[in-house]
Amino acid sequence: MPPETIAGRYEVLEQIGRGGMGAVWLCRDGVLGRQVAVKQLGGLPGETAPNLARSLREARASAALTHPHVVSIYDAVEDQDRVWLVMEYVPSRTLSAVTADQGPLTPRRAAFIGAQIADGLAAAHAAGTVHRDVKPSNVLVGDGDLAKIADFGIARHVDDETLTQTGMVTGTPMYFSPQLARGRTAVPADDVWALGATLFSVVEGEPPWPQLPNAIAMLHHIAEHPPPRPQRAGLLGDLVTRMLSADPAERPDMATVASELHVIADAEHPGPDEPTVAFAANPPTVEREARVPPPEPTADSIPGPTPDPTPVATRLPPALPVGAEPSSAAPHPSRRSRWLPIAVLVGALLLLGAVGAALLLGGGDDDDPATAADDEPSASGDPDRSPDGEEGSGGGDQPGSETVPEATASGSTSEDEPEDEATAEPPADAAQFVSDYYALLPSDTKTAWDLLSDGMQAEVGSYGSYKGFWRTIDAVSVEDVADDGSGTVTVELTYTSDAGTESETRTITVEDTSEGTQIVGDQVG
Numbered sequence: 001m002p003p004e005t006i007a008g009r010y011e012v013l014e015q016i017g018r019g020g021m022g023a024v025w026l027c028r029d030g031v032l033g034r035q036v037a038v039k040q041l042g043g044l045p046g047e048t049a050p051n052l053a054r055s056l057r058e059a060r061a062s063a064a065l066t067h068p069h070v071v072s073i074y075d076a077v078e079d080q081d082r083v084w085l086v087m088e089y090v091p092s093r094t095l096s097a098v099t100a101d102q103g104p105l106t107p108r109r110a111a112f113i114g115a116q117i118a119d120g121l122a123a124a125h126a127a128g129t130v131h132r133d134v135k136p137s138n139v140l141v142g143d144g145d146l147a148k149i150a151d152f153g154i155a156r157h158v159d160d161e162t163l164t165q166t167g168m169v170t171g172t173p174m175y176f177s178p179q180l181a182r183g184r185t186a187v188p189a190d191d192v193w194a195l196g197a198t199l200f201s202v203v204e205g206e207p208p209w210p211q212l213p214n215a216i217a218m219l220h221h222i223a224e225h226p227p228p229r230p231q232r233a234g235l236l237g238d239l240v241t242r243m244l245s246a247d248p249a250e251r252p253d254m255a256t257v258a259s260e261l262h263v264i265a266d267a268e269h270p271g272p273d274e275p276t277v278a279f280a281a282n283p284p285t286v287e288r289e290a291r292v293p294p295p296e297p298t299a300d301s302i303p304g305p306t307p308d309p310t311p312v313a314t315r316l317p318p319a320l321p322v323g324a325e326p327s328s329a330a331p332h333p334s335r336r337s338r339w340l341p342i343a344v345l346v347g348a349l350l351l352l353g354a355v356g357a358a359l360l361l362g363g364g365d366d367d368d369p370a371t372a373a374d375d376e377p378s379a380s381g382d383p384d385r386s387p388d389g390e391e392g393s394g395g396g397d398q399p400g401s402e403t404v405p406e407a408t409a410s411g412s413t414s415e416d417e418p419e420d421e422a423t424a425e426p427p428a429d430a431a432q433f434v435s436d437y438y439a440l441l442p443s444d445t446k447t448a449w450d451l452l453s454d455g456m457q458a459e460v461g462s463y464g465s466y467k468g469f470w471r472t473i474d475a476v477s478v479e480d481v482a483d484d485g486s487g488t489v490t491v492e493l494t495y496t497s498d499a500g501t502e503s504e505t506r507t508i509t510v511e512d513t514s515e516g517t518q519i520v521g522d523q524v525g
């Protein structure tokens, strides 16, 4: 039991919780007259001087941070041979408690919470501090999903050699990166991994790894096994996968993570003019105001089957309108490097009214062995195949410049594209072809993929991406389709997904090429 008053100043009101190092108490600061959370450190059976010293370092490292999404440390006092850490009191539940109670979070809600935590961690990294124990139980979630990262208990300053020399194994193995699991010194990329694993856990409903009986087995498992690809992460999936890259150099830095998470979260709640709010209790000096959260989801809205309120527009990677972002359609050295600009573009494309990508990027991962090799259809497709299995027929004029395939117009360097253009003719019934194409989707992505020209396939990036995108769609229906006679088809589509239904108009260019009838261009509107 704690004393009635700690260090003659903090009147103990009640126990808030208990963690690995001791209990946390709600106290009243008799001097400043505010509520504080006081965490008991030390005094546990087997407590040693290094632990106590570590506690003090926790206070020092954490106190250096003042950020709206980092729990502020006010003081570290000694009383009764123990160290008491005096913190900002955050009326909250931990993220692990939230998911235990409500089930997995929707990707958007996870992004909203994760973006705040990433903001706080990015500030910590900029100040030279690595948290090293990011996990759902260290994320405090208050009203309106306003979140703060707590417990810099094992944070260390990157220059703090004394801590490095202790060789103490601290932290929670479940969220350790492979490098930490192998005993390497903690770096900011380890926090990126841990936040990625945290996001994985909250959207999937379980952590990436099975809980193994002891820490050593857990560390060994993490060091040896790549994490599975998240299945329920939606638009969050690619970012989480990059955060969980085995090579720390391939992980985005925390500031990038934060900005991508904000894009995903804010897509539902855009608006630079939105008002800001602060935490109700003892808001610290803010460097960046907490953003207005999305409406508190009801209990019904939390589990997966319930529609995510995120509109399809925010979940489906839109097609890039010609000229909207020339660089994004240029040849890509690697798939990973493309994702950041694409994610950042989502918000801008929303403003353009782009809704879903019938053909372009999706949540799949061509690096994912599950989507490679045996799944990969032929790169160029069956030259004789059309959606209904019939050979395409030709006839008519070359398409005009307004129907130049997007890939070509925006700089695709696909070697096969010129050949397509040289032999291209508008098909007899382009409208029927487009209808038949969408009739294949989302179930038969292999056949549909083969109906895209090489240039279009290059635009998409990989069959894995294409398939990944269509995996997020339950149904697509063609409401209206019109053919201008020269291979340009305007089609009105309605997508159904977890997010509900969303409609858009696309202009699709179809040609009879040497490869057969193919879709060679696609744009929204």
Ligand SMILES: Nc1ncnc2c1ncn2[C@@H]1O[C@H](COP(=O)(O)OP(=O)(O)OP(=O)(O)O)[C@@H](O)[C@H]1O
Pocket: 016, 017, 018, 019, 020, 021, 022, 023, 024, 037, 039, 071, 087, 088, 089, 090, 091, 092, 093, 094, 133, 137, 138, 150, 151, 153
């Ligand atoms: N500043 C705070 N304001 C409000 N509640 C808090 C605060 N800090 C911690 N808590 C509550 O106290 C509980 C215990 O926190 P603590 O940090 O000791 O545990 P933990 O992070 O679960 O464990 P570990 O010490 O192993 O990391 C938390 O689960 C949380 O509910």
